[in-house]
Amino acid sequence: MQLSYLSEPSVLYNLQYRYSQDMIYTKAGPVLVAVNPFKKVALYGNEYIKAYRNKTMDSPHVYAIADSALREMKSDEVNQSIIISGESGAGKTETAKIAMQYLASLGGGSGIEYEILQTNPILEAFGNAKTLRNDNSSRFGKLIEIHFSTTGRICGAMIQTFLLEKSRVVQCAVGERSYHIFYQLCAGAPTTLREKLNLKKVDEYKYLKQSCCYSIAGVDDAEMFRAVTEAMNIVHISKEDQDNVFAMVSAVLWLGDVSFTIIDNENHVEITVEEAAETVSRLLGCSIEDLNLVLSKRHMKVNNENIVQKLTLTQATDTRDALAKALYASLFEWLVEQINKSLSVGKRRTGRSISILDIYGFESFDKNSFEQFCINYANERLQQHFNRHLFKLEQEEYVEDGIDWAKVEFEDNQDCLNLFEKKPLGLLSLLDEESTFPNATDLTFANKLKQHLDTNSCFRGERGKAFTVRHYAGEVAYDTSGFLEKNRDLLHMDSIQFLAKCKLSIPQTFASKMLAQSDNLESIPYRPSVADSQKLSVAMKFKGQLFQLMQRLESTTPHFIRCIKPNNLQLPAIYGQELVLQQLKCCGVLEVVRISRSGYPTRMTHQKFARRHSC
Numbered sequence: 094m095q096l097s098y099l100s101e102p103s104v105l106y107n108l109q110y111r112y113s114q115d116m117i118y119t120k121a122g123p124v125l126v127a128v129n130p131f132k133k134v135a136l137y138g139n140e141y142i143k144a145y146r147n148k149t150m151d152s153p154h155v156y157a158i159a160d161s162a163l164r165e166m167k168s169d170e171v172n173q174s175i176i177i178s179g180e181s182g183a184g185k186t187e188t189a190k191i192a193m194q195y196l197a198s199l200g201g202g203s204g205i206e207y208e209i210l211q212t213n214p215i216l217e218a219f220g221n222a223k224t225l226r227n228d229n230s231s232r233f234g235k236l237i238e239i240h241f242s243t244t245g246r247i248c249g250a251m252i253q254t255f256l257l258e259k260s261r262v263v264q265c266a267v268g269e270r271s272y273h274i275f276y277q278l279c280a281g282a283p284t285t286l287r288e289k290l291n292l293k294k295v296d297e298y299k300y301l302k303q304s305c306c307y308s309i310a311g312v313d314d315a316e317m318f319r320a321v322t323e324a325m326n327i328v329h330i331s332k333e334d335q336d337n338v339f340a341m342v343s344a345v346l347w348l349g350d351v352s353f354t355i356i357d358n359e360n361h362v363e364i365t366v367e368e369a370a371e372t373v374s375r376l377l378g379c380s381i382e383d384l385n386l387v388l389s390k391r392h393m394k395v396n397n398e399n400i401v402q403k404l405t406l407t408q409a410t411d412t413r414d415a416l417a418k419a420l421y422a423s424l425f426e427w428l429v430e431q432i433n434k435s436l437s438v439g440k441r442r443t444g445r446s447i448s449i450l451d452i453y454g455f456e457s458f459d460k461n462s463f464e465q466f467c468i469n470y471a472n473e474r475l476q477q478h479f480n481r482h483l484f485k486l487e488q489e490e491y492v493e494d495g496i497d498w499a500k501v502e503f504e505d506n507q508d509c510l511n512l513f514e515k516k517p518l519g520l521l522s523l524l525d526e527e528s529t530f531p532n533a534t535d536l537t538f539a540n541k542l543k544q545h546l547d548t549n550s551c552f553r554g555e556r557g558k559a560f561t562v563r564h565y566a567g568e569v570a571y572d573t574s575g576f577l578e579k580n581r582d583l584l585h586m587d588s589i590q591f592l593a594k595c596k597l598s599i600p601q602t603f604a605s606k607m608l609a610q611s612d613n614l615e616s617i618p619y620r621p622s623v624a625d626s627q628k629l630s631v632a633m634k635f636k637g638q639l640f641q642l643m644q645r646l647e648s649t650t651p652h653f654i655r656c657i658k659p660n661n662l663q664l665p666a667i668y669g670q671e672l673v674l675q676q677l678k679c680c681g682v683l684e685v686v687r688i689s690r691s692g693y694p695t696r697m698t699h700q701k702f703a704r705r706h707s708c
């Protein structure tokens with residue numbers, strides 16, 4: 094249904110009415126709003142795909158969006174993008190899969206489309222987890238670019254991922270789970286693999302035990318494990334590589350169980366030589382001595398002299414956890430790389446592409462940390478893209494219709510973006526600068542922000558370690574606790590060299606990648622103590638990725654889908670009006686309504702106008 098009179102109440106009323114009739118898709122201007130049904134709805138499958146392809150059906154649908162993208166790609170010879178956003182649990186990943194399904198069905202034939210669809214179970218196993226908001230929450234952002242040949246057939250794809258939440262590997266809130274693959278492997282590995290990897294039950298691993306949550310209602314982890322290995326076969330990850338992947342997964346779990354023995358009265362430690370340490374060293378292909386060395390000592394350069402520092406229990410535990418996180422994040426990156434090799438367009442001729450972006454939506458919780466800071470920054474960028482595009486569309490439409498128009502004003506979020514990006518006195522630069530000072534703390538960082546940014550209209554310093562940003566979607570108060578550490582994300586050179594020395598090829602590959610990144614150190618503006626650490630800060634790397642992403646999106650014709658979560662219980666047939674209203678505001682849908690209203694809100698064809706108003 095296309096509303097002819099676009100007003101806030103009419104959008105709200107229609108969304109709710111349609112939802113009650115299982116019509117979960119509604120168009121608000123050029124944006125498709127998808128309200129999560131939290132149940133199976135009979136809207137998908139071959140019959141529906143056929144109906145949208147043959148234009149016998151034209152009600153709003155993800156299929157209709159995918160269809161316009163395909164059509165415009167062919168007719169205008171311009172790359173397309175489908176930008177999906179929404180809160181956690183709103184249905185972005187499902188929507189992305191539904192769009193992929195349509196494209197695969199219309200552009201398929203070579204078989205590669207099946208491979209593309211099979212990337213989903215792999216990425217979900219390694220990058221999704223049960224959270225309090227969503228049983229299958231993606232803990233990373235994803236762009237999948239599907240390539241079409243000049244004849245309109247799918248000929249390959251490329252996946253890019255953003256900011257995997259690696260802290261989850263070592264730390265997980267009560268009632269949530271770590272990444273699915275840990276539970277799937279423990280439940281589903283066949284006996285020989287189980288013995289080879291020395292797998293225990295999930296409730297016996299320290300990393301998994303802390304959240305007291307091991308299963309998901311209605312999900313069979315053992316069955317999922319089989320689906321994941323099958324998908325790995327399909328994207329040509331060899332049996333040997335699969336075994337190596339699972340050895341790394343097991344090594345990460347066992348690493349969490351490595352414990353330490355205090356050896357002196359200064360709290361210095363050595364690893365306790367027992368099953369955990371032995372299993373880790375066997376799985377990584379290193380000696381127990383090397384494992385002990387990397388976890389209990391650190392090489393440092395002081396006044397040009399090499400010294401070895403003994404680590405205290407806290408330092409050793411942090412080093413162990415940092416190694417586990419780095420191993421897992423490298424494994425995830427490596428998997429994406431393997432998938433990309435398998436889907437690569439290679440020398441095959443390529444015409445155009447359709448990119449599907451499934452990225453975390455704006456987040457505002459009671460406590461907001463570094464992760465929300467990055468996610469909301471990304472959303473500011475995407476929102477600007479959204480605004481500019483819709484604004485442009487609006488004006489183009491007037492010009493096309495020969496309407497005498499006055500400039501439509503809309504709220505730009507450039508000020509907020511400047512607050513983040515300005516050099517040297519923007520949030521990101523100040524964070525990076527502070528991250529390089531060894532004695533800096535989260536409090537000195539918060540004070541620095543207050544000192545330099547208090548006059549900025551998008552910023553407000555709060556008491557203690559907090560600050561508030563006025564985002565386009567509302568104010569968010571951030572707590573700087575952990576900001577510096579998460580941004581530095583230190584993995585010491587010792588750990589990288591340790592991985593490089595392992596006998597197995599996969600940790601060696603991880604180490605070479607890390608070293609390659611730390612070779613670019615000259616390009617980092619402020620990192621005096623960097624000799625002992627690695628790479629760009631997390632925020633700077635993310636900013637770089639985001640700029641690249643925006644550049645890519647700028648050259649495409651965008652199609653926007655906004656996913657809405659009607660309740661926080663993940664249950665069907667419950668529609669919280671306030672909750673929906675708040676999300677519509679956050680994702681800019683109401684702004685679209687406002688832009689339309691400040692221009693010409695009522696649109697009618699000549700025929701319809703004549704029919705209604707002629708005497």
Ligand SMILES: Nc1ncnc2c1ncn2[C@@H]1O[C@H](COP(=O)(O)OP(=O)(O)OP(=O)(O)O)[C@@H](O)[C@H]1O
Nearest residue numbers: 131132180181182183184185186187227229230231
């Ligand atoms: N079109 C749909 N039909 C049926 N169920 C759906 C649909 N969309 C979403 N769901 C249900 O909602 C759940 C959450 O959806 P999804 O994982 O896509 O959310 P998300 O927005 O990607 O969340 P996150 O940001 O946490 O990854 C799904 O697991 C599924 O149960």
